[in-house]
Amino acid sequence: MIEGATGRWEIVIGLEVHAQVVSEAKLFSGASTAFGAEPNAQVSFVDAAMPGMLPVINETCVEQAVRTGLGLNAEINRHSVFDRKNYFYPDLPPNYQISQYKQPVVGEGMVTVDLEDGSVCEVGIERLHLEQDAGKSLHDQHPDATYVDLNRAGVALMEIVSKPDLRNADQAGAYIRKLRAILRYLGTCDGNMEQGSLRCDVNVSVRKPGESLGTRCEIKNVNSVRFVQQAIDYEARRQVDILEEGGEIEQETRLFDAERGVTRSMRSKEEAHDYRYFPDPDLLPLVLSEDYIEAIRADLPELPDQKKTRFVESLGLSEYDAGVLVTEKEVADFFERVADGRDAKTASNWVTGDLFGRLNDAGQGIAESPVSPENLGGLIDLMADGTLSGRLAKEVFDEMFTSGRPASAIVEERDLKQVSDTGEIESLVDTVISDNADKVEEYKAGKDKLFGFFVGQVMKASQGKANPKVVNDILREKLG
Ligand code: ADP
Numbered sequence: 001m002i003e004g005a006t007g008r009w010e011i012v013i014g015l016e017v018h019a020q021v022v023s024e025a026k027l028f029s030g031a032s033t034a035f036g037a038e039p040n041a042q043v044s045f046v047d048a049a050m051p052g053m054l055p056v057i058n059e060t061c062v063e064q065a066v067r068t069g070l071g072l073n074a075e076i077n078r079h080s081v082f083d084r085k086n087y088f089y090p091d092l093p094p095n096y097q098i099s100q101y102k103q104p105v106v107g108e109g110m111v112t113v114d115l116e117d118g119s120v121c122e123v124g125i126e127r128l129h130l131e132q133d134a135g136k137s138l139h140d141q142h143p144d145a146t147y148v149d150l151n152r153a154g155v156a157l158m159e160i161v162s163k164p165d166l167r168n169a170d171q172a173g174a175y176i177r178k179l180r181a182i183l184r185y186l187g188t189c190d191g192n193m194e195q196g197s198l199r200c201d202v203n204v205s206v207r208k209p210g211e212s213l214g215t216r217c218e219i220k221n222v223n224s225v226r227f228v229q230q231a232i233d234y235e236a237r238r239q240v241d242i243l244e245e246g247g248e249i250e251q252e253t254r255l256f257d258a259e260r261g262v263t264r265s266m267r268s269k270e271e272a273h274d275y276r277y278f279p280d281p282d283l284l285p286l287v288l289s290e291d292y293i294e295a296i297r298a299d300l301p302e303l304p305d306q307k308k309t310r311f312v313e314s315l316g317l318s319e320y321d322a323g324v325l326v327t328e329k330e331v332a333d334f335f336e337r338v339a340d341g342r343d344a345k346t347a348s349n350w351v352t353g354d355l356f357g358r359l360n361d362a363g364q365g366i367a368e369s370p371v372s373p374e375n376l377g378g379l380i381d382l383m384a385d386g387t388l389s390g391r392l393a394k395e396v397f398d399e400m401f402t403s404g405r406p407a408s409a410i411v412e413e414r415d416l417k418q419v420s421d422t423g424e425i426e427s428l429v430d431t432v433i434s435d436n437a438d439k440v441e442e443y444k445a446g447k448d449k450l451f452g453f454f455v456g457q458v459m460k461a462s463q464g465k466a467n468p469k470v471v472n473d474i475l476r477e478k479l480g
């Protein structure tokens with residue numbers, strides 16, 4: 001909602017996400033899709049649109065699109081069609097892009113989006129279609145020439161179109177993150193926004209609550225969650241200001257200027273392309289059998305929502321902790337190895353607390369964690385069997401993170417074993433009591449708060465190694 005001079009306005013957002021398909025070869029050619037190659041090192045005659053070359057569909061890409069559709073709880077269309085979308089651009093050698101228009105491979109679906117405050121919202125999927133990526137013009141290689149790199153030309157993209165169900169920038173960000181998580185779990189897109197594997201067109205309109213949809217503007221090719229959110233906030237405000245001054249929103253395509261945090265007009269509806277779509281005569285319709293679809297369905301991995309439910313229902317984690325752990329599959333896998341045969345709540349606390357804290361400070365991801373899941377599990381075992389107190393465990397963890405060594409080796413080397421022997425602790429308690437006769441008097445006279453002081457003194461005398469529970473028991477007994 002936006003507060004304007006004339007009251008509250010509702011923001012309406014629909015996203016078109018372009019996700020690069022994980023596949024070794026392109027959608028209609030055998031050229032490689034590997035990132036970072038020399039310009040034009042991965043271009044087949046088909047990608048360069050040499051005369052007479054014919055596209056051949058890559059079955060892996062179709063399978064990935066179907067898998068994604070199933071992961072988005074969407075309808076898989078048994079019959080779909082590849083169309084030519086005609087336009088001229090220097091990085092598009094055939095002067096058309098092969099895409100799907102009226103009959104996409106995947107129809108309506110639904111994504112459950114987890115919001116920051118713990119609530120969820122459902123976002124409808126309009127469709128998912130397969131299409132080719134274009135090449136890239138390089139303007140900075142020569143003072144008076146533009147070069148073109150066709151490595152990306154023909155790479156398979158899935159365009160995932162949401163319904164206009166999102167209502168603010170936070171929801172849009174959470175939707176993209178959830179979509180990215182699902183794609184990564186499925187292994188159909190690596191979700192790498194810096195490398196351009198996931199890009200977003202953002203459609204924004206505003207209306208008074210209860211009114212029908214307003215005219216939208218489409219902000220093209222935004223490549224980070226933060227930019228999507230900034231673009232939405234800027235654009236919605238811009239539209240409200242125009243409407244409140246009595247103006248009208250012109251349907252147009254805009255660009256997001258990340259440096260200035262504003263959107264700028266790129267082309268209006270009047271200049272909009274007429275793409276003259278028609279079915280590509282070089283390609284037959286794509287017909288999928290029920291068996292083919294069911295085989296892919298049977299092979300789907302456990303997805304974030306299912307994993308979260310299992311973590312809550314079988315492992316007893318809170319919704320919040322489970323949600324944090326399933327966001328990245330690598331994190332969920334790491335956690336499950338730590339929790340294997342151990343208390344899940346303790347494992348979750350170590351992973352989301354201490355480990356995440358240290359990884360964040362070091363700017364590292366879970367894959368680079370110097371503490372392996374087995375070693376973190378070993379540390380938890382040493383707490384469970386009473387070898388380490390909570391305080392000592394934190395100390396040992398710090399050293400594990402710096403050195404990558406297992407907890408047991410550190411405990412042994414530094415002689416950190418917790419002391420639980422009652423005789424040993426009793427004598428420490430006796431010393432503390434006799435050294436602090438005045439405080440004992442005060443305590444006995446009713447100053448209960450001093451109990452903590454005695455615990456602290458005994459722990460200090462044991463160099464932190466005394467089992468705090470035993471210390472408490474003995475002190476309570478001796479102080480009466
Ligand atoms: P186009 O081909 O012109 O981009 P699509 O039908 O593919 O149009 O829809 C583009 C996106 O615009 C979808 O994500 C849809 O949810 C969104 N959208 C449609 N109408 C509105 C609106 N009034 N306000 C905001 N988003 C909208």
Ligand code: MG
Binds near residue numbers: 016201218
């Ligand atoms: Mg569009």
